[in-house]
Amino acid sequence: MWKVGNLQAAKGEKVKGYLEFSLIEEKLPAFLINGETDGPTVLVLAGIHGCEYTSIDAALEFARGLEAKDVKGKVAILPIANPAAFYARSIYVHPKDQKNLNRVFPGKTDGTASEKLAYCLNETAIGSVDYLIDLHGGDMIEALVPFTIYQVTEDRNLTEKSRLLASLFGIDYVVGSTGQVGGSTYSSAAYQGKVAIIAEAGQQGILDRDQSVLLQEGTKNALRSIGVMEGDVINHSTKQLNTFDWSFADFTGLWYPNVEIGQQVAEGVCIGRIADEFGETLKEYFAGTSGVVLFLVTSLAINVKDPLLAIGD
Incomplete structure (x- = not known):
């Protein structure tokens, strides 16, 4: 019997239900698929950000189509990991504490709403698996070129396994992140010894069926590569990026951005400006590195500390 929180699935069984926690009010829809034979344990997440609809749809459709007979090992799928943000249509943040859930992992038992949710997800789901695939996309105000991310750690073997997994989604750009320890799902998981990646596709709060299929097929290909699903592994040509330079x-x-997603820019070029409510320029922004624009905020309204764009190189 495989137990994940209050849910359980016998060998050869597929179960759907709600994960419930004493720390938080939210109930998280979940699928548990316990294969007929042994193998790795995988967690597929989506909806960490509530308005990334394409990735939520991808996780849900993948879960609906996956059966225990298709699996060697165990697969848990949580398609809406942040229900409060999803139903509030809240961009980036949890509506109760205005914090970005993907910046507070592994969470706190005595923290705010986001921190408690991160703790529940980490302790109940992430901490008990071998592999994490976290599906994302452009939020409601973000245009985005599909890309995947993995955490670069001192554990070279773990880093390489994560890089290989990230390269199997049929997505051109693969980013090796050297950012801060923890905070995000994949970074926190990596420092717990998990092979962990994020795959991003879809944008601007639009449900894009083609991009959903891209994420679904990428997830299947990744699972085939680790022996959880049967079938030939498709190896894709990718461009490795080692810099992920954000502007805020x-x-x-x-x-007013001066660039578009997918555009190659040179270091030092003007990438946009922020004006006051009379149209007068407050500040111009310049590229901190040469590379490709991976995502871009498309909202005219901008708040202090909001991301503007990110360049990968």
Whole structure:
């Protein structure tokens, strides 16, 4: 019997139900697929950000189509990991504490709403698996070129396993992140010894069926590569990126980008400006590195500390 929180699935059984926790009010829809034979344990997440609809749809459709007979090992799928943000249509943040759930892992038992949710997810789901695949996309105000991310750690073997998994989604750009320890699902999981990646596709709060299929097929290909699903593994040509350079707003005002997603930019080029409510420029922003624009905020309204765009190189 495989137990995940209050849910359980016998060998050869598929179960759907709600994960419930004493720390939080939210109930998380979950699928548990316990294969007929032994193998790795995998967690597929989506909806960490509530308005990334394409990735939520991808996780849900993948879960609906996966049966125990298709699995060697165990697969848990949580398609809406942040229900409060999903139903509030809240961009980036949990509506109760205005914190980005993907910046507070592994969470706290005595923290805010986001921190408690992160703790429940980490302790109940992430901490008990071998592999984490976290599906994302452009939030309601973000245009995005599909890309995958993995955490670069001092454990070279773990890093390489994560890089290989991230390269199997049929997505051109693969980013090796050297950012801060913890905070995000994949980074926190990596420092717990898990092979962990994020795959991003879809944008601007639109449910894109083609991009959903891209994420679904990528997830299947990744699972085939580790022996959880049967079938030939498709190896894709990818471009490895080792820099993920973000720009953030220093002012509240109006954001006018000068670039588009997928555009190659040179270091030092003007990438946009923020103006005040009279149209006067408050600050111009310049590329901190050369590379490709992976995502871009498309909202005219911008708040101080909001992300503006990210460049990968």
